[in-house]
Amino acid sequence: MSWILAIGLALMSFVAMIFLFHLPRMVWSAILAALMLGLAGYAFQGHPNERGYPSPYRDIAPEDGWALVEARKEVIGEAHQSANNHMLVADALMRKGQYANAAAVLERLVQDNPNDVEGWVALGNALVEQAEGHLTPAAIVSFEHAQKVDPENLAPAFFIGATHLRQGELIEGRKTWAQALEKASEKTWWRNELQMRLDRLDELLKRLADMPEGGTE
Structure with a gap:
């Protein structure tokens, strides 16, 4: 189930980047490659069995x-x-x-x-x-x-x-x-x-x- 969620989030991110920032087709493959790299990192370092806790404050990039x-x-x-x-x-x-x-x-x-x-x-x-x-x-x-x-x-x-x-x-x-x-x-x-x-x-x-x-x- 965790893998389904991770892949779904990656696809949603791809769709969001395309429609929010109107990216040309020539960069789609690079974006997909980056998302796949992220999934690979999740496979290596992720801990899907651990309980998650919402962050009270988000200070993102x-x-x-x-x-x-x-x-x-x-x-x-x-x-x-x-x-x-x-x-x-x-x-x-x-x-x-x-x-x-x-x-x-x-x-x-x-x-x-x-x-x-x-x-x-x-x-x-x-x-x-x-x-x-x-x-x-x-x-x-x-x-x-x-x-x-x-x-x-x-x-x-x-x-x-x-x-x-x-x-x-x-x-x-x-x-x-x-x-x-x-x-x-x-x-x-x-x-x-x-x-x-x-x-x-x-x-x-x-x-x-x-x-x-x-x-x-």
């Missing part, structure tokens, strides 16, 4: 925080980026992987500026990362606030859908993105980019559906 901040800025759009000084502090903490501290700063930001759409999106992201990639009720509330502030902005729906993909919930992630696109006007910022990711997700789902039982062609 800074590279993850950097990518998340840059992705948010791209999806939110320059016209909707926050001018609040708290955002600068929160982004610095996010880049260091200090998500709990970033969330605390962002909570102050949205309390002072409840109409700051990027502040709400950033808070949702920080809460997701603080919960080790899980879409918690608090994160959902943050994304919903962002959507209420700016119904046309695709950032809240994009990150909710992306979180579903990270958790292996491909159908739920697709549903979130598709509904957002249905409501968005043709001139909505980042609409074409989200449509492109949805098309690639549909292609992946079709390939999975066409695979014969047993997972081999």
Whole structure:
């Protein structure tokens, strides 16, 4: 059972990297090789029979925080980026992987500026990362606030859908993105980019559906 879980997590990571960062096909093989190397390391050093305990605080690699901040800025759009000084502090903490501290700063930001759409999106992201990639009720509330502030902005729906993909919930992630696109006007910022990711997700789902039982062609 532990091996099934490990392989499943590796596949979910592969899917998440493709759709979140829009990686070209030429690097797919390198990513798969890295994941296979990780599985090999698990086989050598893993202890699946030992009891696991959740970590009360997650201080992960800074590279993850950097990518998340840059992705948010791209999806939110320059016209909707926050001018609040708290955002600068929160982004610095996010880049260091200090998500709990970033969330605390962002909570102050949205309390002072409840109409700051990027502040709400950033808070949702920080809460997701603080919960080790899980879409918690608090994160959902943050994304919903962002959507209420700016119904046309695709950032809240994009990150909710992306979180579903990270958790292996491909159908739920697709549903979130598709509904957002249905409501968005043709001139909505980042609409074409989200449509492109949805098309690639549909292609992946079709390939999975066409695979014969047993997972081999």
